[in-house]
Amino acid sequence: MNHVFIHTPVLLAEVLxxxxxxxxxxxxxxxxxxxxxxxxxxxASGPTGFLSACDQDPAAIRAATERLAPFAGRxxxxxxNFAEAASWVAPGSCAGALLDLGVSSPQLDVAERGFSFQNxxxxxxxxxxxxxxxxxxxxxxxxxxxxxxxxxxxGERDARRIVRAIGRERAMRRFETTGQLAACVERTCPRxxxxxxxxxxxxxxxxxxxxxEVEALHKGLAGVTGMLAPGGVLAVITFHSGEDRIVKDFMxxxxxDYDLPPGEPDLPHLRIPRPPRATLITRRPILPTDAETSAxxxxxxxxxxxxxxL
Ligand SMILES: C[S@@+](CC[C@H](N)C(=O)[O-])C[C@H]1O[C@@H](n2cnc3c(N)ncnc32)[C@H](O)[C@@H]1O
Numbered sequence: 001m002n003h004v005f006i007h008t009p010v011l012l013a014e015v016l017x018x019x020x021x022x023x024x025x026x027x028x029x030x031x032x033x034x035x036x037x038x039x040x041x042x043x044a045s046g047p048t049g050f051l052s053a054c055d056q057d058p059a060a061i062r063a064a065t066e067r068l069a070p071f072a073g074r075x076x077x078x079x080x081n082f083a084e085a086a087s088w089v090a091p092g093s094c095a096g097a098l099l100d101l102g103v104s105s106p107q108l109d110v111a112e113r114g115f116s117f118q119n120x121x122x123x124x125x126x127x128x129x130x131x132x133x134x135x136x137x138x139x140x141x142x143x144x145x146x147x148x149x150x151x152x153x154x155g156e157r158d159a160r161r162i163v164r165a166i167g168r169e170r171a172m173r174r175f176e177t178t179g180q181l182a183a184c185v186e187r188t189c190p191r192x193x194x195x196x197x198x199x200x201x202x203x204x205x206x207x208x209x210x211x212x213e214v215e216a217l218h219k220g221l222a223g224v225t226g227m228l229a230p231g232g233v234l235a236v237i238t239f240h241s242g243e244d245r246i247v248k249d250f251m252x253x254x255x256x257d258y259d260l261p262p263g264e265p266d267l268p269h270l271r272i273p274r275p276p277r278a279t280l281i282t283r284r285p286i287l288p289t290d291a292e293t294s295a296x297x298x299x300x301x302x303x304x305x306x307x308x309x310l
Pocket of ligand 1: 009010032033038054057080083100104216
């Protein structure tokens with residue numbers, strides 16, 4: 001089924017302020033979605049700016065193709081995971097790159113995509129909707145210990161109780177729908193006193209696992225940084241603390257003037273000197289204004305960090 005793709009780009013003015021698109025330069029958008037940010041980058045980069053953009057969701061690529069039609073001669077789009085994009089975009093070729101992580105509004109709002117505990121749909125959650133394991137495969141197929149660790153690592157303090165309840169229920173019938181999973185979590189951890197829906201963290205954790213988001217982010221940050229020319233800017237928008245920590249640690253380590261042996265703590269005598277590879281543009285993340293979050297509540301957890309390659 002085709003749905004209209006409506007997604008309001010978050011922190012748009014702030015992204016443009018750090019990327020400062022200019023004429024004749026090339027930009028990369030690794031999460032183009034409906035191309036809200038991409039189109040703004042194209043408009044700001046003058047008549048000869050060039051954009052390479054990807055998204056792993058075929059519905060996003062269809063929407064972005066339409067949105068970027070006015071820039072067809074100077075933009076290229078691919079359905080691709082940004083973790084693989086270094087094999088597409090030449091090293092050192094870009095003046096700026098953007099990763100706007102997480103899900104788009106249409107992914108959340110279209111029940112059949114299976115991301116939402118508010119709209120009942122099949123337990124799917126794949127951004128790359130044409131390939132890979134679904135949320136049902138994770139919820140029905142993972143061992144209880146593995147599932148418990150996934151929920152706990154994503155901040156769900158009732159992970160154990162929830163996993164036991166899932167175990168009891170799936171012994172009787174498979175989990176097939178988002179409503180079934182949300183109801184199981186809600187029965188186990190009733191709403192009382194919680195601000196968010198009790199299934200928020202469980203849904204987020206399953207989505208992260210289904211889409212391999214942690215692995216993609218680690219690989220993507222390194223790959224996308226390699227696409228930048230000297231002075232080129234990497235801007236990353238995150239939506240939860242786990243994601244933000246990965247981006248913060250990556251940017252700080254690029255800006256340091258030393259390496260550490262793998263797995264070692266940061267102790268002065270372990271440091272291996274090397275020149276810094278980047279400078280931080282944001283020491284602390286840039287957050288949306290109150291005006292933005294009241295106009296677009298989905299912006300409320302957004303955080304923008306940026307660095308410039310040396
Ligand atoms: C928050 S939306 C981006 C919205 C976009 N900036 C706009 O203005 O419309 C996030 C998008 O990133 C995509 N995405 C998330 N992780 C990805 C990955 N590893 N590779 C490619 N696309 C990814 C999702 O499919 C989704 O369309």
